[in-house]
Amino acid sequence: MNAMRASQVRPVIVTTGHGMSVERLNAYYGAKHAVKDVTLRVEPNTVTAIIGPSGCGKSTLLRCLNRLHEVIAGAYVQGKVLLDSEDIYAPGTDPVQVRRLVGMVFQRPNPFPTKSIIENVLAGLKLTGRQRGMNPREVAEQALRDAALWDEVKDRLKAPATALSGGQQQRLCIARALAVRPDVILMDEPCSALDPIATLKVEELIAELRDHYTIVIVTHNMQQAARVSDRTAFMMVDMDDRAGVLVEEGPTKAMFNTPKDKRTEDYVTGRFG
Amino acid sequence: MGIAAASSPRTLGGARFRRRKAVDRLMAGAMILSAIIVLIPLFAVGAYVVQQGWPALIGHFPSILTEQSPAGGQLIEGLKGTLILIGLACVVGLPIGVMSGLYLAEYGRNRFGDVVRFTADVMAGLPSIVAGIVAYSVLVLTTKHFSAYAGGLALGLLMFPTVTRSTEAVVRLVPDALREGGLALGISRWRTIVSIVMPAALSGIITGIILGVARVAGETAPLIFTVLGNNNGFIGLTQPVPALSLQIFQAVASPVDPTQDYPVAYAGVMLLFLLVVVLNLLARLVAARRAVARG
Numbered sequence: 001m002n003a004m005r006a007s008q009v010r011p012v013i014v015t016t017g018h019g020m021s022v023e024r025l026n027a028y029y030g031a032k033h034a035v036k037d038v039t040l041r042v043e044p045n046t047v048t049a050i051i052g053p054s055g056c057g058k059s060t061l062l063r064c065l066n067r068l069h070e071v072i073a074g075a076y077v078q079g080k081v082l083l084d085s086e087d088i089y090a091p092g093t094d095p096v097q098v099r100r101l102v103g104m105v106f107q108r109p110n111p112f113p114t115k116s117i118i119e120n121v122l123a124g125l126k127l128t129g130r131q132r133g134m135n136p137r138e139v140a141e142q143a144l145r146d147a148a149l150w151d152e153v154k155d156r157l158k159a160p161a162t163a164l165s166g167g168q169q170q171r172l173c174i175a176r177a178l179a180v181r182p183d184v185i186l187m188d189e190p191c192s193a194l195d196p197i198a199t200l201k202v203e204e205l206i207a208e209l210r211d212h213y214t215i216v217i218v219t220h221n222m223q224q225a226a227r228v229s230d231r232t233a234f235m236m237v238d239m240d241d242r243a244g245v246l247v248e249e250g251p252t253k254a255m256f257n258t259p260k261d262k263r264t265e266d267y268v269t270g271r272f273g
Numbered sequence: 274m275g276i277a278a279a280s281s282p283r284t285l286g287g288a289r290f291r292r293r294k295a296v297d298r299l300m301a302g303a304m305i306l307s308a309i310i311v312l313i314p315l316f317a318v319g320a321y322v323v324q325q326g327w328p329a330l331i332g333h334f335p336s337i338l339t340e341q342s343p344a345g346g347q348l349i350e351g352l353k354g355t356l357i358l359i360g361l362a363c364v365v366g367l368p369i370g371v372m373s374g375l376y377l378a379e380y381g382r383n384r385f386g387d388v389v390r391f392t393a394d395v396m397a398g399l400p401s402i403v404a405g406i407v408a409y410s411v412l413v414l415t416t417k418h419f420s421a422y423a424g425g426l427a428l429g430l431l432m433f434p435t436v437t438r439s440t441e442a443v444v445r446l447v448p449d450a451l452r453e454g455g456l457a458l459g460i461s462r463w464r465t466i467v468s469i470v471m472p473a474a475l476s477g478i479i480t481g482i483i484l485g486v487a488r489v490a491g492e493t494a495p496l497i498f499t500v501l502g503n504n505n506g507f508i509g510l511t512q513p514v515p516a517l518s519l520q521i522f523q524a525v526a527s528p529v530d531p532t533q534d535y536p537v538a539y540a541g542v543m544l545l546f547l548l549v550v551v552l553n554l555l556a557r558l559v560a561a562r563r564a565v566a567r568g
Contacts, residue, residue, distance in 0.1 A: 100459030110450040114472040124458035127468050
Protein backbone atom coordinates (compact mmCIF):
# COMPACT_ATOMS: atom_id res chain seq x y z
CA MET A 1 0.00 0.00 0.00
CA ASN A 2 2.73 2.40 0.97
CA ALA A 3 4.90 1.29 -1.88
CA MET A 4 2.08 1.91 -4.32
CA ARG A 5 1.44 5.42 -3.08
CA ALA A 6 5.08 6.30 -3.03
CA SER A 7 5.56 5.05 -6.55
CA GLN A 8 2.74 7.24 -7.75
CA VAL A 9 4.40 10.36 -6.48
CA ARG A 10 8.08 9.61 -6.70
CA PRO A 11 9.83 7.02 -8.80
CA VAL A 12 11.89 5.66 -5.92
CA ILE A 13 10.17 3.55 -3.30
CA VAL A 14 10.94 5.18 0.02
CA THR A 15 11.40 2.86 2.93
CA THR A 16 13.53 4.77 5.41
CA GLY A 17 12.55 8.04 7.01
CA HIS A 18 14.11 11.42 6.60
CA GLY A 19 15.96 13.39 9.22
CA MET A 20 16.69 17.07 9.62
CA SER A 21 19.63 18.89 11.14
CA VAL A 22 19.45 22.46 12.32
CA GLU A 23 22.90 24.03 12.47
CA ARG A 24 23.55 27.35 14.22
CA LEU A 25 20.21 28.73 13.14
CA ASN A 26 19.30 32.35 13.79
CA ALA A 27 15.91 33.80 12.93
CA TYR A 28 14.91 37.44 12.93
CA TYR A 29 11.82 39.60 12.53
CA GLY A 30 13.45 42.75 11.24
CA ALA A 31 15.66 43.92 14.13
CA LYS A 32 14.11 41.47 16.57
CA HIS A 33 16.28 38.42 17.16
CA ALA A 34 13.77 35.60 17.72
CA VAL A 35 15.84 32.42 17.59
CA LYS A 36 19.53 32.37 18.51
CA ASP A 37 22.17 29.83 17.59
CA VAL A 38 20.00 26.75 17.67
CA THR A 39 21.59 23.45 16.73
CA LEU A 40 19.26 20.47 16.80
CA ARG A 41 19.09 17.03 15.24
CA VAL A 42 15.70 15.63 14.19
CA GLU A 43 15.99 11.86 13.87
CA PRO A 44 14.12 9.98 11.12
CA ASN A 45 10.83 8.31 12.09
CA THR A 46 10.69 9.94 15.48
CA VAL A 47 8.49 12.52 17.09
CA THR A 48 10.49 15.48 18.32
CA ALA A 49 8.69 17.85 20.66
CA ILE A 50 9.76 21.46 21.10
CA ILE A 51 8.59 22.83 24.43
CA GLY A 52 9.12 26.07 26.27
CA PRO A 53 7.31 29.10 27.67
CA SER A 54 5.34 31.49 25.44
CA GLY A 55 7.44 33.70 23.21
CA CYS A 56 10.56 31.53 23.40
CA GLY A 57 10.76 31.18 19.64
CA LYS A 58 9.62 27.57 19.32
CA SER A 59 7.03 28.32 16.63
CA THR A 60 9.52 30.53 14.81
CA LEU A 61 12.07 27.71 14.86
CA LEU A 62 9.45 25.33 13.46
CA ARG A 63 8.57 27.76 10.67
CA CYS A 64 12.25 27.89 9.70
CA LEU A 65 12.15 24.16 8.95
CA ASN A 66 9.88 24.60 5.91
CA ARG A 67 10.98 28.12 5.02
CA LEU A 68 7.67 29.62 6.04
CA HIS A 69 9.32 32.07 8.42
CA GLU A 70 10.59 34.18 5.54
CA VAL A 71 7.13 34.89 4.07
CA ILE A 72 6.55 37.42 6.85
CA ALA A 73 7.68 40.88 5.77
CA GLY A 74 11.11 41.69 7.18
CA ALA A 75 11.73 38.18 8.51
CA TYR A 76 14.94 36.35 7.64
CA VAL A 77 17.06 33.40 8.64
CA GLN A 78 20.77 32.70 9.01
CA GLY A 79 22.37 29.31 9.40
CA LYS A 80 21.73 25.89 7.97
CA VAL A 81 18.84 23.46 8.00
CA LEU A 82 19.63 20.12 6.41
CA LEU A 83 16.93 17.82 5.09
CA ASP A 84 18.82 14.53 4.92
CA SER A 85 22.04 15.99 3.57
CA GLU A 86 20.70 18.95 1.60
CA ASP A 87 20.70 22.47 3.02
CA ILE A 88 17.21 23.90 2.45
CA TYR A 89 18.69 27.40 2.73
CA ALA A 90 21.41 26.81 0.16
CA PRO A 91 21.43 29.43 -2.63
CA GLY A 92 19.23 28.33 -5.50
CA THR A 93 17.01 26.17 -3.34
CA ASP A 94 13.35 26.65 -4.16
CA PRO A 95 11.32 27.23 -0.97
CA VAL A 96 8.23 25.93 -2.76
CA GLN A 97 10.01 22.62 -3.36
CA VAL A 98 11.15 22.51 0.27
CA ARG A 99 7.56 22.89 1.44
CA ARG A 100 6.48 19.93 -0.69
CA LEU A 101 8.89 17.77 1.31
CA VAL A 102 8.30 19.36 4.70
CA GLY A 103 4.58 19.67 5.40
CA MET A 104 2.94 21.66 8.15
CA VAL A 105 -0.14 21.59 10.37
CA PHE A 106 -1.09 24.82 12.07
CA GLN A 107 -2.34 25.87 15.47
CA ARG A 108 -5.84 26.65 14.27
CA PRO A 109 -7.41 24.33 11.72
CA ASN A 110 -7.25 26.19 8.40
CA PRO A 111 -9.15 24.16 5.81
CA PHE A 112 -9.79 26.04 2.58
CA PRO A 113 -13.33 27.31 3.21
CA THR A 114 -14.48 27.40 -0.41
CA LYS A 115 -13.43 23.82 -1.08
CA SER A 116 -15.10 20.53 -0.26
CA ILE A 117 -13.56 17.91 2.00
CA ILE A 118 -12.08 15.95 -0.89
CA GLU A 119 -10.88 19.11 -2.66
CA ASN A 120 -9.08 20.11 0.52
CA VAL A 121 -7.29 16.79 0.68
CA LEU A 122 -6.26 16.97 -2.95
CA ALA A 123 -5.41 20.68 -3.05
CA GLY A 124 -1.70 20.13 -2.51
CA LEU A 125 -1.50 17.75 -5.46
CA LYS A 126 -3.91 19.50 -7.78
CA LEU A 127 -2.55 23.01 -7.30
CA THR A 128 1.03 21.85 -7.79
CA GLY A 129 0.19 20.00 -10.99
CA ARG A 130 1.01 16.57 -9.56
CA GLN A 131 -2.40 14.98 -9.77
CA ARG A 132 -1.82 13.57 -13.26
CA GLY A 133 -1.84 9.81 -13.52
CA MET A 134 -3.37 9.44 -10.07
CA ASN A 135 -6.75 8.23 -9.06
CA PRO A 136 -7.86 11.24 -7.02
CA ARG A 137 -10.42 9.32 -5.03
CA GLU A 138 -7.93 6.63 -4.04
CA VAL A 139 -5.33 9.16 -3.03
CA ALA A 140 -7.89 11.09 -1.00
CA GLU A 141 -9.20 7.96 0.66
CA GLN A 142 -5.72 6.87 1.67
CA ALA A 143 -4.83 10.28 3.09
CA LEU A 144 -8.12 10.45 4.99
CA ARG A 145 -7.61 6.91 6.34
CA ASP A 146 -4.07 7.82 7.40
CA ALA A 147 -5.50 10.84 9.20
CA ALA A 148 -8.16 8.66 10.91
CA LEU A 149 -10.93 10.73 9.36
CA TRP A 150 -12.17 8.46 6.58
CA ASP A 151 -15.00 6.75 8.47
CA GLU A 152 -16.41 10.08 9.58
CA VAL A 153 -16.44 11.73 6.15
CA LYS A 154 -16.64 8.95 3.56
CA ASP A 155 -20.33 9.63 2.91
CA ARG A 156 -19.93 13.37 2.48
CA LEU A 157 -16.68 13.95 0.65
CA LYS A 158 -18.24 16.75 -1.36
CA ALA A 159 -19.55 18.62 1.70
CA PRO A 160 -17.82 21.91 2.49
CA ALA A 161 -14.81 21.47 4.76
CA THR A 162 -16.20 24.12 7.08
CA ALA A 163 -19.12 21.81 7.94
CA LEU A 164 -16.74 19.64 10.00
CA SER A 165 -16.08 20.10 13.71
CA GLY A 166 -12.86 21.74 14.83
CA GLY A 167 -11.20 18.43 15.61
CA GLN A 168 -12.27 16.96 12.29
CA GLN A 169 -11.03 20.07 10.49
CA GLN A 170 -7.63 19.63 12.11
CA ARG A 171 -7.45 15.98 11.02
CA LEU A 172 -8.52 17.13 7.56
CA CYS A 173 -5.56 19.50 7.57
CA ILE A 174 -3.35 16.59 8.57
CA ALA A 175 -4.82 14.53 5.70
CA ARG A 176 -4.16 17.45 3.37
CA ALA A 177 -0.52 17.50 4.47
CA LEU A 178 -0.20 13.69 4.16
CA ALA A 179 -1.67 13.62 0.65
CA VAL A 180 1.43 15.25 -0.83
CA ARG A 181 3.59 12.55 0.82
CA PRO A 182 6.09 14.79 2.61
CA ASP A 183 9.26 13.54 4.27
CA VAL A 184 8.68 15.50 7.45
CA ILE A 185 5.55 16.91 9.08
CA LEU A 186 5.72 19.99 11.28
CA MET A 187 2.94 20.57 13.79
CA ASP A 188 2.56 23.95 15.45
CA GLU A 189 0.54 23.40 18.63
CA PRO A 190 -1.93 21.30 16.63
CA CYS A 191 -4.23 20.66 19.59
CA SER A 192 -4.34 24.04 21.27
CA ALA A 193 -7.66 24.94 19.61
CA LEU A 194 -9.20 21.51 20.22
CA ASP A 195 -11.23 19.98 23.03
CA PRO A 196 -9.77 17.06 25.08
CA ILE A 197 -11.41 14.30 23.02
CA ALA A 198 -10.29 15.78 19.70
CA THR A 199 -6.84 16.28 21.24
CA LEU A 200 -6.69 12.62 22.19
CA LYS A 201 -7.54 11.59 18.62
CA VAL A 202 -4.81 13.77 17.16
CA GLU A 203 -2.31 12.42 19.68
CA GLU A 204 -3.20 8.83 18.78
CA LEU A 205 -2.79 9.78 15.16
CA ILE A 206 0.68 11.21 15.76
CA ALA A 207 1.69 7.90 17.36
CA GLU A 208 0.60 6.04 14.22
CA LEU A 209 2.18 8.48 11.78
CA ARG A 210 5.57 8.03 13.42
CA ASP A 211 6.03 4.73 11.56
CA HIS A 212 6.02 6.49 8.21
CA TYR A 213 6.97 10.07 8.87
CA THR A 214 9.33 12.23 10.81
CA ILE A 215 7.38 14.60 13.01
CA VAL A 216 8.34 17.80 14.80
CA ILE A 217 5.69 19.13 17.14
CA VAL A 218 5.62 22.41 19.01
CA THR A 219 3.54 22.29 22.16
CA HIS A 220 3.09 24.35 25.27
CA ASN A 221 1.53 21.33 26.94
CA MET A 222 4.23 19.35 28.71
CA GLN A 223 2.01 16.34 29.31
CA GLN A 224 1.41 16.21 25.58
CA ALA A 225 5.13 16.31 24.87
CA ALA A 226 5.65 13.50 27.37
CA ARG A 227 2.85 11.44 25.81
CA VAL A 228 3.61 11.75 22.12
CA SER A 229 7.30 12.44 21.65
CA ASP A 230 10.47 10.39 21.51
CA ARG A 231 12.79 13.33 21.92
CA THR A 232 12.20 16.71 23.48
CA ALA A 233 13.90 20.03 22.94
CA PHE A 234 13.46 22.74 25.56
CA MET A 235 13.73 26.37 24.54
CA MET A 236 13.53 29.56 26.52
CA VAL A 237 14.24 33.23 26.18
CA ASP A 238 17.83 34.23 26.81
CA MET A 239 17.76 37.01 29.40
CA ASP A 240 20.59 38.98 27.81
CA ASP A 241 19.16 39.68 24.35
CA ARG A 242 15.57 38.41 24.57
CA ALA A 243 16.18 35.84 21.83
CA GLY A 244 14.98 32.25 22.02
CA VAL A 245 17.71 29.68 22.68
CA LEU A 246 17.79 25.92 22.90
CA VAL A 247 18.52 25.00 26.51
CA GLU A 248 18.64 21.24 26.27
CA GLU A 249 17.60 18.41 24.02
CA GLY A 250 17.42 14.67 24.56
CA PRO A 251 15.24 11.59 24.88
CA THR A 252 11.85 12.65 26.27
CA LYS A 253 12.07 10.37 29.28
CA ALA A 254 15.43 11.75 30.30
CA MET A 255 14.30 15.33 29.72
CA PHE A 256 11.38 14.90 32.11
CA ASN A 257 13.05 12.68 34.72
CA THR A 258 16.70 13.56 34.77
CA PRO A 259 17.24 16.86 32.95
CA LYS A 260 20.83 18.06 32.89
CA ASP A 261 20.07 21.76 33.01
CA LYS A 262 18.57 23.39 36.10
CA ARG A 263 16.31 25.56 33.92
CA THR A 264 14.84 22.51 32.22
CA GLU A 265 14.18 20.93 35.55
CA ASP A 266 12.46 24.06 36.83
CA TYR A 267 10.28 24.19 33.75
CA VAL A 268 9.25 20.54 33.56
CA THR A 269 8.49 20.44 37.25
CA GLY A 270 6.28 23.50 36.84
CA ARG A 271 8.39 25.92 38.84
CA PHE A 272 8.11 28.55 36.12
CA GLY A 273 6.70 29.10 32.65
CA MET B 274 -3.14 69.67 41.63
CA GLY B 275 -4.84 66.40 40.99
CA ILE B 276 -8.38 65.70 41.99
CA ALA B 277 -8.59 68.73 44.23
CA ALA B 278 -8.20 71.01 41.18
CA ALA B 279 -11.94 71.09 40.53
CA SER B 280 -12.53 74.77 41.30
CA SER B 281 -16.28 74.93 40.73
CA PRO B 282 -18.60 73.94 43.53
CA ARG B 283 -19.54 70.31 43.45
CA THR B 284 -23.12 70.11 42.28
CA LEU B 285 -24.76 67.28 40.42
CA GLY B 286 -27.35 68.86 38.11
CA GLY B 287 -28.32 72.52 38.05
CA ALA B 288 -27.75 75.09 35.26
CA ARG B 289 -24.65 73.44 33.78
CA PHE B 290 -26.44 70.18 33.40
CA ARG B 291 -29.44 71.81 31.69
CA ARG B 292 -27.18 73.70 29.31
CA ARG B 293 -25.15 70.63 28.39
CA LYS B 294 -28.30 68.67 27.84
CA ALA B 295 -29.70 71.38 25.54
CA VAL B 296 -26.51 71.54 23.45
CA ASP B 297 -26.48 67.79 23.28
CA ARG B 298 -30.00 67.71 21.91
CA LEU B 299 -29.32 70.52 19.47
CA MET B 300 -26.29 68.74 17.97
CA ALA B 301 -28.06 65.39 17.77
CA GLY B 302 -31.02 67.14 16.11
CA ALA B 303 -28.74 68.81 13.52
CA MET B 304 -27.20 65.46 12.62
CA ILE B 305 -30.57 63.73 12.31
CA LEU B 306 -31.83 66.58 10.13
CA SER B 307 -28.79 66.29 7.84
CA ALA B 308 -29.37 62.58 7.54
CA ILE B 309 -32.95 63.23 6.48
CA ILE B 310 -31.81 65.83 3.93
CA VAL B 311 -29.57 63.18 2.40
CA LEU B 312 -32.61 61.01 1.80
CA ILE B 313 -34.80 63.75 0.26
CA PRO B 314 -33.09 64.08 -3.15
CA LEU B 315 -32.86 60.31 -3.53
CA PHE B 316 -36.53 59.82 -2.79
CA ALA B 317 -37.51 62.89 -4.83
CA VAL B 318 -35.59 61.62 -7.86
CA GLY B 319 -36.82 58.09 -7.37
CA ALA B 320 -40.43 59.21 -6.99
CA TYR B 321 -40.25 61.49 -10.02
CA VAL B 322 -38.64 58.82 -12.20
CA VAL B 323 -41.20 56.23 -11.21
CA GLN B 324 -44.14 58.66 -11.47
CA GLN B 325 -43.16 59.75 -14.98
CA GLY B 326 -41.32 56.69 -16.19
CA TRP B 327 -43.47 53.81 -14.98
CA PRO B 328 -46.64 54.80 -16.92
CA ALA B 329 -44.52 55.65 -19.97
CA LEU B 330 -42.84 52.24 -19.88
CA ILE B 331 -45.66 49.99 -18.73
CA GLY B 332 -48.56 51.92 -20.35
CA HIS B 333 -47.31 51.02 -23.79
CA PHE B 334 -45.34 47.88 -23.03
CA PRO B 335 -43.77 46.34 -25.02
CA SER B 336 -44.47 48.53 -28.06
CA ILE B 337 -42.70 51.48 -26.38
CA LEU B 338 -39.45 49.55 -26.69
CA THR B 339 -39.66 49.37 -30.45
CA GLU B 340 -41.25 52.78 -31.02
CA GLN B 341 -39.03 54.93 -33.20
CA SER B 342 -38.39 58.19 -31.39
CA PRO B 343 -37.31 60.79 -33.97
CA ALA B 344 -34.51 62.11 -31.75
CA GLY B 345 -33.27 58.90 -30.09
CA GLY B 346 -34.32 55.82 -32.02
CA GLN B 347 -35.69 52.62 -30.51
CA LEU B 348 -35.25 51.93 -26.78
CA ILE B 349 -34.65 48.25 -27.37
CA GLU B 350 -31.64 49.15 -29.50
CA GLY B 351 -30.42 51.54 -26.81
CA LEU B 352 -30.72 48.83 -24.18
CA LYS B 353 -28.81 46.48 -26.44
CA GLY B 354 -26.12 49.13 -26.95
CA THR B 355 -25.86 49.85 -23.23
CA LEU B 356 -25.44 46.16 -22.41
CA ILE B 357 -22.81 45.76 -25.14
CA LEU B 358 -20.94 48.81 -23.84
CA ILE B 359 -21.05 47.42 -20.30
CA GLY B 360 -19.66 44.15 -21.66
CA LEU B 361 -16.81 45.95 -23.42
CA ALA B 362 -16.17 48.06 -20.31
CA CYS B 363 -15.84 44.82 -18.34
CA VAL B 364 -13.36 43.44 -20.87
CA VAL B 365 -11.23 46.55 -20.33
CA GLY B 366 -11.87 47.21 -16.67
CA LEU B 367 -12.22 43.83 -14.95
CA PRO B 368 -8.87 42.18 -15.67
CA ILE B 369 -6.99 45.37 -14.80
CA GLY B 370 -9.21 46.12 -11.83
CA VAL B 371 -9.20 42.66 -10.28
CA MET B 372 -5.52 41.96 -10.94
CA SER B 373 -4.35 45.35 -9.67
CA GLY B 374 -6.56 44.88 -6.61
CA LEU B 375 -4.94 41.48 -6.01
CA TYR B 376 -1.53 43.09 -6.46
CA LEU B 377 -2.28 45.80 -3.90
CA ALA B 378 -3.62 43.33 -1.36
CA GLU B 379 -0.95 40.66 -1.79
CA TYR B 380 2.22 42.48 -2.77
CA GLY B 381 1.40 46.17 -2.43
CA ARG B 382 2.76 46.98 1.01
CA ASN B 383 5.48 49.19 -0.42
CA ARG B 384 6.12 52.56 -2.03
CA PHE B 385 4.93 51.49 -5.46
CA GLY B 386 1.73 50.10 -3.94
CA ASP B 387 1.08 53.45 -2.28
CA VAL B 388 1.50 55.21 -5.62
CA VAL B 389 -0.91 52.79 -7.33
CA ARG B 390 -3.41 53.17 -4.50
CA PHE B 391 -3.27 56.96 -4.66
CA THR B 392 -3.60 56.92 -8.45
CA ALA B 393 -6.59 54.60 -8.30
CA ASP B 394 -8.26 56.92 -5.80
CA VAL B 395 -7.65 59.92 -8.06
CA MET B 396 -8.94 57.92 -11.04
CA ALA B 397 -12.08 57.05 -9.06
CA GLY B 398 -12.83 60.76 -8.89
CA LEU B 399 -11.96 61.34 -12.55
CA PRO B 400 -14.63 63.44 -14.29
CA SER B 401 -16.30 61.03 -16.65
CA ILE B 402 -15.95 63.40 -19.59
CA VAL B 403 -12.17 63.21 -19.21
CA ALA B 404 -12.33 59.44 -19.66
CA GLY B 405 -14.38 60.16 -22.79
CA ILE B 406 -11.72 62.53 -24.11
CA VAL B 407 -9.00 59.95 -23.50
CA ALA B 408 -10.93 57.30 -25.44
CA TYR B 409 -11.72 59.86 -28.13
CA SER B 410 -8.05 60.69 -28.67
CA VAL B 411 -6.86 57.12 -28.44
CA LEU B 412 -9.49 55.33 -30.52
CA VAL B 413 -11.77 57.78 -32.35
CA LEU B 414 -9.18 60.20 -33.75
CA THR B 415 -6.83 57.41 -34.79
CA THR B 416 -9.47 55.22 -36.47
CA LYS B 417 -11.55 58.22 -37.61
CA HIS B 418 -14.60 56.33 -36.45
CA PHE B 419 -16.98 56.44 -33.54
CA SER B 420 -17.24 52.91 -32.25
CA ALA B 421 -18.44 50.67 -29.44
CA TYR B 422 -14.77 49.97 -28.64
CA ALA B 423 -14.11 53.63 -27.88
CA GLY B 424 -17.13 53.71 -25.54
CA GLY B 425 -16.04 50.49 -23.88
CA LEU B 426 -12.58 51.95 -23.28
CA ALA B 427 -14.02 55.13 -21.75
CA LEU B 428 -16.36 53.20 -19.46
CA GLY B 429 -13.64 50.68 -18.60
CA LEU B 430 -11.38 53.53 -17.46
CA LEU B 431 -14.17 54.79 -15.22
CA MET B 432 -14.93 51.36 -13.86
CA PHE B 433 -11.59 49.86 -12.90
CA PRO B 434 -10.63 52.12 -9.96
CA THR B 435 -13.78 51.04 -8.11
CA VAL B 436 -12.98 47.40 -8.86
CA THR B 437 -9.30 47.82 -7.89
CA ARG B 438 -10.03 49.31 -4.50
CA SER B 439 -12.95 47.04 -3.62
CA THR B 440 -10.98 43.94 -4.67
CA GLU B 441 -8.05 45.05 -2.54
CA ALA B 442 -10.30 45.65 0.45
CA VAL B 443 -11.97 42.23 0.36
CA VAL B 444 -8.83 40.25 -0.48
CA ARG B 445 -7.10 41.83 2.52
CA LEU B 446 -9.83 40.39 4.72
CA VAL B 447 -8.85 36.82 3.77
CA PRO B 448 -7.00 35.46 6.82
CA ASP B 449 -3.25 34.85 6.45
CA ALA B 450 -3.86 31.34 7.80
CA LEU B 451 -5.25 30.39 4.36
CA ARG B 452 -2.23 31.79 2.53
CA GLU B 453 0.11 29.92 4.85
CA GLY B 454 -1.99 26.77 4.47
CA GLY B 455 -1.48 26.96 0.72
CA LEU B 456 2.22 27.80 0.87
CA ALA B 457 2.85 25.02 3.40
CA LEU B 458 1.57 22.48 0.86
CA GLY B 459 4.25 23.57 -1.57
CA ILE B 460 1.80 25.54 -3.68
CA SER B 461 3.44 28.49 -5.39
CA ARG B 462 2.50 31.98 -4.32
CA TRP B 463 0.56 32.97 -7.45
CA ARG B 464 -1.33 29.69 -7.40
CA THR B 465 -2.17 30.18 -3.74
CA ILE B 466 -3.48 33.66 -4.52
CA VAL B 467 -5.52 32.58 -7.54
CA SER B 468 -6.84 29.24 -6.30
CA ILE B 469 -7.16 29.72 -2.55
CA VAL B 470 -7.23 33.40 -1.62
CA MET B 471 -9.32 34.67 -4.52
CA PRO B 472 -12.13 32.09 -4.18
CA ALA B 473 -12.36 32.94 -0.48
CA ALA B 474 -12.95 36.59 -1.43
CA LEU B 475 -14.95 35.92 -4.58
CA SER B 476 -18.35 37.13 -3.47
CA GLY B 477 -16.79 40.37 -2.24
CA ILE B 478 -14.94 40.80 -5.53
CA ILE B 479 -18.18 40.22 -7.45
CA THR B 480 -19.99 42.75 -5.28
CA GLY B 481 -17.32 45.32 -6.18
CA ILE B 482 -17.60 44.46 -9.87
CA ILE B 483 -21.38 44.90 -9.85
CA LEU B 484 -21.04 48.26 -8.13
CA GLY B 485 -18.44 49.25 -10.72
CA VAL B 486 -20.83 48.25 -13.51
CA ALA B 487 -23.68 50.16 -11.88
CA ARG B 488 -21.46 53.23 -11.72
CA VAL B 489 -20.88 53.30 -15.49
CA ALA B 490 -24.24 51.94 -16.71
CA GLY B 491 -25.84 55.38 -16.79
CA GLU B 492 -22.82 57.39 -17.94
CA THR B 493 -23.65 59.82 -20.75
CA ALA B 494 -20.87 62.35 -21.16
CA PRO B 495 -18.08 59.92 -22.08
CA LEU B 496 -20.34 58.29 -24.66
CA ILE B 497 -21.19 61.44 -26.59
CA PHE B 498 -17.89 61.61 -28.41
CA THR B 499 -16.94 57.95 -28.32
CA VAL B 500 -20.01 56.00 -29.49
CA LEU B 501 -22.03 59.07 -30.58
CA GLY B 502 -25.43 57.33 -30.58
CA ASN B 503 -27.23 55.81 -33.51
CA ASN B 504 -30.89 56.31 -34.43
CA ASN B 505 -30.73 53.34 -36.74
CA GLY B 506 -29.97 51.00 -33.87
CA PHE B 507 -26.97 48.81 -33.20
CA ILE B 508 -25.33 47.89 -36.49
CA GLY B 509 -21.84 46.84 -35.46
CA LEU B 510 -19.03 47.29 -32.96
CA THR B 511 -17.04 49.53 -35.28
CA GLN B 512 -20.00 51.80 -35.94
CA PRO B 513 -21.69 54.51 -33.87
CA VAL B 514 -23.72 52.75 -31.20
CA PRO B 515 -26.99 53.69 -29.47
CA ALA B 516 -27.19 53.74 -25.68
CA LEU B 517 -30.06 54.36 -23.27
CA SER B 518 -28.38 57.32 -21.63
CA LEU B 519 -27.66 58.94 -25.01
CA GLN B 520 -31.23 58.40 -26.20
CA ILE B 521 -32.56 60.10 -23.06
CA PHE B 522 -30.15 62.96 -23.51
CA GLN B 523 -31.02 63.46 -27.17
CA ALA B 524 -34.77 63.04 -26.76
CA VAL B 525 -34.92 65.57 -23.91
CA ALA B 526 -32.21 68.05 -24.91
CA SER B 527 -33.10 68.29 -28.60
CA PRO B 528 -36.46 66.70 -29.23
CA VAL B 529 -37.65 66.58 -32.82
CA ASP B 530 -41.23 65.90 -31.85
CA PRO B 531 -41.84 66.25 -28.09
CA THR B 532 -45.09 64.27 -28.20
CA GLN B 533 -43.12 61.26 -29.43
CA ASP B 534 -39.70 61.92 -27.92
CA TYR B 535 -40.65 62.70 -24.31
CA PRO B 536 -42.57 59.49 -23.55
CA VAL B 537 -39.72 57.44 -25.01
CA ALA B 538 -37.23 59.41 -22.92
CA TYR B 539 -39.20 58.79 -19.72
CA ALA B 540 -39.51 55.10 -20.51
CA GLY B 541 -35.76 55.08 -21.13
CA VAL B 542 -35.13 56.76 -17.78
CA MET B 543 -37.25 54.11 -16.10
CA LEU B 544 -35.33 51.31 -17.85
CA LEU B 545 -31.96 52.72 -16.85
CA PHE B 546 -33.14 53.32 -13.29
CA LEU B 547 -34.36 49.72 -13.06
CA LEU B 548 -31.06 48.45 -14.46
CA VAL B 549 -29.02 50.31 -11.84
CA VAL B 550 -31.36 49.38 -8.97
CA VAL B 551 -31.29 45.73 -9.97
CA LEU B 552 -27.49 45.78 -10.17
CA ASN B 553 -27.25 47.33 -6.71
CA LEU B 554 -29.68 44.82 -5.24
CA LEU B 555 -27.71 42.04 -6.87
CA ALA B 556 -24.53 43.37 -5.24
CA ARG B 557 -26.26 43.37 -1.84
CA LEU B 558 -27.54 39.85 -2.40
CA VAL B 559 -24.09 38.53 -3.24
CA ALA B 560 -22.60 40.33 -0.26
CA ALA B 561 -25.30 38.91 2.03
CA ARG B 562 -24.64 35.40 0.76
CA ARG B 563 -21.01 35.81 1.66
CA ALA B 564 -22.00 36.89 5.16
CA VAL B 565 -24.07 33.71 5.50
CA ALA B 566 -21.26 31.55 4.14
CA ARG B 567 -18.85 33.04 6.67
CA GLY B 568 -21.23 33.06 9.60
